[in-house]
Amino acid sequence: MNNIAIKIENLSKSFGQGDSKVTVIDGASFSLKKGEFVSLVAPSGAGKTTLLMMLGCVLEPSSGKITIGDEVVYDNKWKVKDDRELRRKKIGFIFQAHYLIPFLNIEENIKLLPYENGESEKVVGKRVDSIMDYLDMKDKMKSMPSQLSGGQNQRIAIARALANEPDIILADEPTAALDKQRAISVVKMLKKITREQNVTIVMVTHDDSLLPYCDKVLSIEDKKINIKVNAKV
Amino acid sequence: MINLAYKDISHSLSKFLITAISVGVLLGIVIIMIGVYRGMVFDAEVLVRDIKADIWVVQQDTLGPFAQTSKVHEDLKYQISYQDGIEESGAITFQTFQMINKGKDFKVMLIGYDPFGNIEVIDNKKLIEGRVIEKSHYEIVVSQKIGYSLGEFITLGRDQYKVVGITKDTVSNSGDYLIYSSLKDAQILQFTYTNERIRSDEKRGIKGSNPHLVNAIIAQTKEGFNATTVARMIEHTTHKKVFTKDEQESLLVDKVIKKSSKQIGMFTVILILVSIVIIALIIYTMTLEKIKEISILKLIGIPNLTIAIMIIEETVVLGFLAFISGNIFARLIAGGFPKRVLLELSDAFSLFIIILISSVFASLFGIYKVIKTDPAQAIGG
Numbered sequence: 001m002n003n004i005a006i007k008i009e010n011l012s013k014s015f016g017q018g019d020s021k022v023t024v025i026d027g028a029s030f031s032l033k034k035g036e037f038v039s040l041v042a043p044s045g046a047g048k049t050t051l052l053m054m055l056g057c058v059l060e061p062s063s064g065k066i067t068i069g070d071e072v073v074y075d076n077k078w079k080v081k082d083d084r085e086l087r088r089k090k091i092g093f094i095f096q097a098h099y100l101i102p103f104l105n106i107e108e109n110i111k112l113l114p115y116e117n118g119e120s121e122k123v124v125g126k127r128v129d130s131i132m133d134y135l136d137m138k139d140k141m142k143s144m145p146s147q148l149s150g151g152q153n154q155r156i157a158i159a160r161a162l163a164n165e166p167d168i169i170l171a172d173e174p175t176a177a178l179d180k181q182r183a184i185s186v187v188k189m190l191k192k193i194t195r196e197q198n199v200t201i202v203m204v205t206h207d208d209s210l211l212p213y214c215d216k217v218l219s220i221e222d223k224k225i226n227i228k229v230n231a232k233v
Numbered sequence: 234m235i236n237l238a239y240k241d242i243s244h245s246l247s248k249f250l251i252t253a254i255s256v257g258v259l260l261g262i263v264i265i266m267i268g269v270y271r272g273m274v275f276d277a278e279v280l281v282r283d284i285k286a287d288i289w290v291v292q293q294d295t296l297g298p299f300a301q302t303s304k305v306h307e308d309l310k311y312q313i314s315y316q317d318g319i320e321e322s323g324a325i326t327f328q329t330f331q332m333i334n335k336g337k338d339f340k341v342m343l344i345g346y347d348p349f350g351n352i353e354v355i356d357n358k359k360l361i362e363g364r365v366i367e368k369s370h371y372e373i374v375v376s377q378k379i380g381y382s383l384g385e386f387i388t389l390g391r392d393q394y395k396v397v398g399i400t401k402d403t404v405s406n407s408g409d410y411l412i413y414s415s416l417k418d419a420q421i422l423q424f425t426y427t428n429e430r431i432r433s434d435e436k437r438g439i440k441g442s443n444p445h446l447v448n449a450i451i452a453q454t455k456e457g458f459n460a461t462t463v464a465r466m467i468e469h470t471t472h473k474k475v476f477t478k479d480e481q482e483s484l485l486v487d488k489v490i491k492k493s494s495k496q497i498g499m500f501t502v503i504l505i506l507v508s509i510v511i512i513a514l515i516i517y518t519m520t521l522e523k524i525k526e527i528s529i530l531k532l533i534g535i536p537n538l539t540i541a542i543m544i545i546e547e548t549v550v551l552g553f554l555a556f557i558s559g560n561i562f563a564r565l566i567a568g569g570f571p572k573r574v575l576l577e578l579s580d581a582f583s584l585f586i587i588i589l590i591s592s593v594f595a596s597l598f599g600i601y602k603v604i605k606t607d608p609a610q611a612i613g614g
Binding site for chain 1: 235237243529531532534535609
C-alpha cells in the first residue's frame with residue numbers, strides 16, 4: 001500500500017511573460033508521507049502561499065507533476081476533471097482567520113462539506129460528533145461563529161477541515177491570529193490529529209517556535225525547496 | 234442537507250425584510266399604476282354600462298356623444314321608437330361643469346333623461362339613498378362623493394334643485410362625478426341662454442336658441458333582435474350615426490382614453506423595468522457582500538451550482554416578499570387616489586410572474602460574479 005500522501009516532482013510556477021516574467025518556485029520536488037506534520041517556512045513573498053495553492057489544486061502550476069495519494073492530479077496540465085470535487089473529497093483547509101460561514105451554526109459549518117459529498121446524515125452525524133468530542137467542542141454545536149472566541153473558532157475550523165476525512169490538510173498560518181499559548185495548543189492538536197487520524201498536514205508559519213513540533217520543515221530559499229527532518233519532536 | 238439560502242436569510246432576517254419591503258413599495262407603485270389604468274378603462278365603460286340602452290343614435294358623421302360633440306333633435310326618439318326591433322327609446326343629454334360644495338371644487342357631468350321613460354339610466358344597484366327622479370322639474374340625484382345629503386337644495390343656473398337620491402361609484406368616462414336631472418331641466422341648463430347672450434345673439438342676427446336638442450337618443454331592442462343589425466338598419470334609414478352598446482364602449486376606450494392609457498401603460502412598463510434593474514442591483518450587491526464566504530465555499534470545494542441555487546432561492550424569496558408587501562402597500566393607498574384605482578388579482582398575479590422570471594434573470598449577474606470569483610481570494614499572504 002502506498003504510504004505517500006503527496007508527491008511533487010519538478011514543480012515550477014512563474015507569473016507574467018517575457019521581461020516581466022517572475023519565477024516563484026523553480027523545479028521543486030519532495031514527497032510527504034501519510035500522517036506527517038510538515039511546516040512550510042519562508043520570508044514574506046517567497047512563495048509559501050503560491051506553493052500551498054498549487055498543492056490545493058487552486059492555482060495551476062507552470063510545469064511539473066503533483067500526485068495526491070495514488071492520483072496524479074497535475075502533470076504539466078490538470079489531470080482531474082473537477083478540481084473542486086478533488087478538494088471536497090481529499091483536501092482540508094485551515095486559514096489564518098477561521099473563515100467559518102457566518103450564517104451557518106457550528107454544526108452546519110462542519111457538516112456542509114460531507115453533505116455536499118453525498119454522505120448520509122447518519123454517517124456524517126456520527127463522525128462530526130466524534131470530531132467535536134475529540135476537539136472538546138461538542139457543547140458548541142448549535143452556537144454561531146460570532147458567539148465563539150478566536151481560539152474556539154480556529155478549533156471549529158480544524159473540525160471543518162477534518163469533516164470530509166481528507167488525505168491532506170493545508171493550513172495557511174492557522175496560528176497567526178492567536179496568542180502564543182493558544183498557538184502552541186493548536187499546533188499540538190494538529191500534531192495529534194496527524195498521528196491519530198493518519199492525515200498529512202502542511203502548515204505555513206512564520207513562527208519559528210512552532211517548528212520543533214513538526215516532523216519536517218520545508219523552506220523556500222532562492223525559489224528552491226529544502227527539506228529538513230526534525231530528529232527530535 | 235443544509236439550505237444555504239434559508240440560513241443566510243434567517244441570519245440577516247431584518248435586513249432582508251427591509252430590502253424586500255423597499256422593493257415591495259416600488260412594486261406597489263407598479264400595481265397602483267396598473268390599477269389607475271384599469272380604473273380609467275372601467276370608468277370609461279361604466280357610464281355606458283349603467284345606462285340600460287342597447288343602441289345609441291347620435292349626430293351623423295360624429296362619434297358622439299362622448300368621443301365627439303353630438304346634437305340631435307329630441308323628437309328623433311319618436312322616429313326611432315317606430316323602427317323595426319325597437320322596444321323603447323328616449324332622449325338623453327350630457328353636460329360637464331364645475332360645482333362647489335362646502336368650499337370644495339367638483340367637476341361633474343350632468344345627465345338629463347326622461348324620468349317617465351322606461352329605459353333605466355340610473356343603475357338601481359348604485360342608488361344607495363333616496364329614489365330616482367319622478368318629476369319633470371327641480372329634482373336631482375347626485376354622487377355621494379360630492380357631499381350632499383337627501384333634501385338639500387343645489388343651485389344650478391337660475392333654479393334650485395332638491396336632492397332626491399344619492400348614488401355611489403357613478404362616474405363619467407373622464408372620472409367626473411355624475412349628477413342626474415330630468416331631461417327638461419338639463420335642456421334648460423344646456424341650451425337656454427342668459428338674457429345678455431340672447432340680446433347679443435339678436436344683434437348678430439341669431440334668433441333664439443333651441444332647447445329641444447339632446448346629445449343622443451338611446452333605445453332598447455326587442456327580444457330576439459340583434460342590436461348590430463337594428464343599428465345598421467336605423468343608420469341607413471335616418472341618416473344618423475348609430476352605435477351598439479359594445480361599439481360605444483369600444484369608442485370610449487379606443488378614442489377617448491387611448492392616449493392617456495398608453496401614457497400610463499408606458500409609464501408602467503418603465504416602472505417594471507426599473508424595478509427589475511433595482512432587484513438585479515440588490516441581488517448583485519447581496520452577492521458582493523458575501524464574496525468572501527463564496528470564495529471560501531469555492532475553495533473548500535462547494536460547487537458553483539450549490540452557490541448559484543442559494544442566490545436564485547434568495548432572489549425568488551425576495552421577489553415573493555416584495556410582491557406580497559407591494560400588494561399590501563397598493564391596497565392601503567389605493568383608496569386615497571382621487572380617481573378610481575382598480576386592483577385586480579389577475580394583474581397582480583401577472584406582475585408576480587413577470588417579477589419572478591425577471592428576478593431569476595436578474596440573479597444571473599450575481600451568479601456570474603460567483604462563477605468569476607477566484608477561490609484563492611480566501612487565502613491570505
